[in-house]
Amino acid sequence: MGKRKEFQIKLSSNKTVYSPGESVTGDLIVNQESPGETKGIKIKFHGEAEVDWVEKEQRQNDEGEFEMVDVHYRRKEVLFKKSFYVFGKKGEKETLHEGEHAYPFSFQLPAKLPTSYEDHIAHIRYEIRATIKKPHKKDPKTRKVFTVIETLDLNTYSDAMKPAVGTETKYLCCLCCKSGPIKVEFQSDRSAYVPGEFVTINATLKNKSNSKVKATSVTLLQRLTYNATEKSQIRWVTICSMEGKECPKKKTISWTNEKLQIPPVPPTSRGSCEGLDIKYFLLFQGHLRLCAVDLREDEEITIGTVPRKELYQNMAGQQSSQEESGLDVSLPSAVVDENGQSVPVPTTVPPELMYKEIEGGAINFAAVDDHGKKLGATSYAPQYAYYDWSQSTVAYE
Structure with missing residues (x-):
């Protein structure tokens, strides 16, 4: 196959965080320096959850003697798996011509998925893998890991505003x-x-x-x-x-x-x-x-992932009418709810949602394909919802 300048997965709008049920879209970019023969270009969407650890335990060997051995504990769950060809057909030879090629893709995530997670014992991982199938040669591979965050809207949690007391x-x-x-x-x-x-x-x-x-x-x-x-x-x-x-x-x-x-x-x-x-x-x-x-x-x-609305409810209309009346529009720092608890007052500016990695949370891993072949090492850290209140008038200083 001809030489390549580029082989990578680009997500639409450089998006890296998704919700369950959302569509993951983008382009697979292949830039050829010269023409080459292929058996198609395959893309695969894969989600898995796995726990895996080893403990020292005393076990009896075949001779009846007790010894300390490594015992492996594991659970692996495939959350979804789908693949299709974006160029050519399986097993059929085609010529990939010189120049840059962009192959669009789209995949709708299942409606129920757990949040991405990585540590030395467990991972919940979502990725896109792409392979150029080559006749009688090693298949070039590339991949992109992305984050999925399960929505937990605190507005649907009836006890959210109750204090934790002990x-x-x-x-x-x-x-x-x-x-x-x-x-x-x-x-x-x-x-x-x-x-x-x-x-x-x-x-x-x-x-x-x-x-x-x-x-x-x-x-x-x-x-x-x-x-x-x-x-x-x-x-x-x-x-x-x-x-x-x-x-x-x-x-x-x-x-x-x-x-x-x-x-x-x-x-x-x-x-x-x-x-x-x-x-x-x-x-x-x-x-x-x-x-x-x-x-x-x-x-x-x-x-959760979505804050309570009463913490930032837009009161612009109320403030505007007060200003027109010449009234003092300054808001109290807190109000007392029906349980006698002090809660922040609403604000005219909602907090800004952003996504951040956990400090020091990157994990180096080498994934394998369905045939046990390594796909190469990757350093990856999930990103999680984080709300910046600095531009909000909620009293959180």
Whole structure:
């Protein structure tokens, strides 16, 4: 086959993030320096979810002896797979002429798909692969990995505006003596957020013990549940955290409207993938002396992809009429809802939706085709929904 200057997949409008049910469109570009013979050019759309890990376990060998061996746990799910020829027909020889050729393609994603994800144990991956079939020679290949984000609209979540509330009490023991309790009362302003928003935290820690609480902290935790066909495992990942002050013995301290911003992360799972489940928790900790277990109180929250409308509802018409009347149009920083909770006031400017990678989240991998042949190494990081409130008048400073 003749030499090529270019062989790549270009997505329409350079788009890299899609929703389930959306059409993926673009062009396969082939630029030939000279004519060449082919058996067609094939393009394939592929989505898969896989968990794969190894554990050391004691097993009995054929001689009846016990030894430590590597046990492989795995689950693989093909989410979709479709291929077709954009040039020529399968097995029929055709001449690919000199010059640049653009072969358009379109593929509609299934209506239900899990969000893209990558780590060292699991991946949910979507890609386009293209192959130039060559007679009696190695087939040139190219591919493009793209992100799919499952929509989780917080406007459909009835408990989104309810605060996450919890209490925890701990007693410290020293030999045969038991000191007074350490008690925390914890509350976040809501129980559902989108990346880019701030969690507003209020807490009271009452230390009636004879020991100092060295520090307090709040952490956003991601709980990953990996489900292989024969076993499951859970891994906790710290997404972000903030530290508060200490609490001397017999004293009380408070967290008042402290704010923790949520970075780009995948949304809470909605049951679309059997192999991987993602949930989020806010963890409040009172850090104690080395020989004691810390006081811990955690509450589950939901991370979505579409924010609540009441946080940015357009009030331009209302403001305009107030301006015409000569009234003060300045808005309060917050209002009180039916539950007596303080929530941000609506704004005339909605937050800006963008897509960002998790910091340090790129994964290097080498995919293989249906025949086990490697398609080459790729460095890829999914992009997740993130809302920029900097141009909005919602009080999120």
